[in-house]
Amino acid sequence: MVETALLQTRNTLDPDSSTETGPDIVRLNIRCIDRPGIVSAVAQLITDHGGNILSLDQFTTGIEGGRFFQRTVFHLPGFQAARESLEEDIRKRLGESFSLEWELTEAAKRKRVAIFVSKTDHCLLDLLWRHRRGDIPMDIVMVVSNHADLAEFVRPFGVPFIHVPVTGDKAAAETKHLELLRGNVDLVVLARYMQIISERFLDEVGVPIINIHHSFLPSFIGAGPYQKAKDRGVKLVGATAHYVTKDLDEGPIIEQDVVRVSHRESTKQLMRRGANVERMVLSRAVTWHCEDRVVRDGNTTIVF
Known part of the structure; x- marks a missing residue:
């Protein structure tokens, strides 16, 4: 039987999305094997590119050896110009270090x-x-x-x-x-x-x-x-x-x-x-x- 992990109550799953719309709002979803330092590494990478985190949600399936999931929403001025550099950095600094799978999307792109x-x-x-x-x-x-x-x-x-x-x-x-x-x-x-x-x-x-x-x-x-x-x-x-x-x-x-x-x-x-x-x-x-x-x-x- 399929299990669906609902991490928040339904009220918080239908939030006011005003902070998630507009130009230069970016969403980064990642999944990988859990280990220390993932959240810190993601936050540091976003900071290094001039981004400001607006929301961050995470979940792990187990204390040791679990699967880790994170959704990060951040504002990055001039995202279109910076996208290629950001994606390359994600591949090198996060992908290689944590063997993670990731998707980067622009909130304004419906x-x-x-x-x-x-x-x-x-x-x-x-x-x-x-x-x-x-x-x-x-x-x-x-x-x-x-x-x-x-x-x-x-x-x-x-x-x-x-x-x-x-x-x-x-x-x-x-x-x-x-x-x-x-x-x-x-x-x-x-x-x-x-x-x-x-x-x-x-x-x-x-x-x-x-x-x-x-x-x-x-x-x-x-x-x-x-x-x-x-x-x-x-x-x-x-x-x-x-x-x-x-x-x-x-x-x-x-x-x-x-x-x-x-x-x-x-x-x-x-x-x-x-x-x-x-x-x-x-x-x-x-x-x-x-x-x-x-x-x-x-x-x-x-x-x-």
């Missing part, structure tokens, strides 16, 4: 996102609405669907809607998808896209994919989860947002949530309650990814 959807609209419309309000630091560059049903709902948001039917030749549809995505997006979100993603697509897409699963994984995998839940008399209905891997519905979990239900609710009512949870869980997962708060480590995630 993630380019493609949303895939079928006929169910609640997750799609929620993301479009939050995007229009500026609640999620992303640019939705396209909505792709295997059905044309939702085109009229997407049009008012000014986002291109692209209909790619998935019929008997699924490989041809995926080839079209890859042509649309390649070089144009940083993230793909499956907002109730009711198609299984092939291994070939995962190998070639080159960006992370986030899926929303309409149950509290690993329970009720497959079709008709709410009917299965009703038949079992569940007392909680949940949703899971996770990264997509070649193992169906078993990728690293980013966020989960549940709502209490009772025997009095019909399958239709369970679906409506579940849809509300799905919207919240997916929006949080996408937000955290776009803010570089999620660090993947094998089949586990660390969410700062």
Whole structure:
């Protein structure tokens, strides 16, 4: 069973991000085997380049020999001009000394996102609405669907809607998808896209994919989860947002949530309650990814 390390309470996972936006704000995520001196070395390197640390979160999986994770946000005037030198210094001073893996991102550079959807609209419309309000630091560059049903709902948001039917030749549809995505997006979100993603697509897409699963994984995998839940008399209905891997519905979990239900609710009512949870869980997962708060480590995630 996948474990997700949540390092802070949900209140602190949804902070006022005013100190994380604007020009020359940089995020550095690292992961490596834990040992003394990592935090100090990172802070010294940033200071040597004229940077000022705005926030720093860290986590280790064990007192000795554990895996170490850190997310550092700092201000570095003239970052674009200094980036090459900074990255070279990270490779030499940190990478070689601590054998760490790292990602350096510019906060002002919003993630380019493609949303895939079928006929169910609640997750799609929620993301479009939050995007229009500026609640999620992303640019939705396209909505792709295997059905044309939702085109009229997407049009008012000014986002291109692209209909790619998935019929008997699924490989041809995926080839079209890859042509649309390649070089144009940083993230793909499956907002109730009711198609299984092939291994070939995962190998070639080159960006992370986030899926929303309409149950509290690993329970009720497959079709008709709410009917299965009703038949079992569940007392909680949940949703899971996770990264997509070649193992169906078993990728690293980013966020989960549940709502209490009772025997009095019909399958239709369970679906409506579940849809509300799905919207919240997916929006949080996408937000955290776009803010570089999620660090993947094998089949586990660390969410700062």
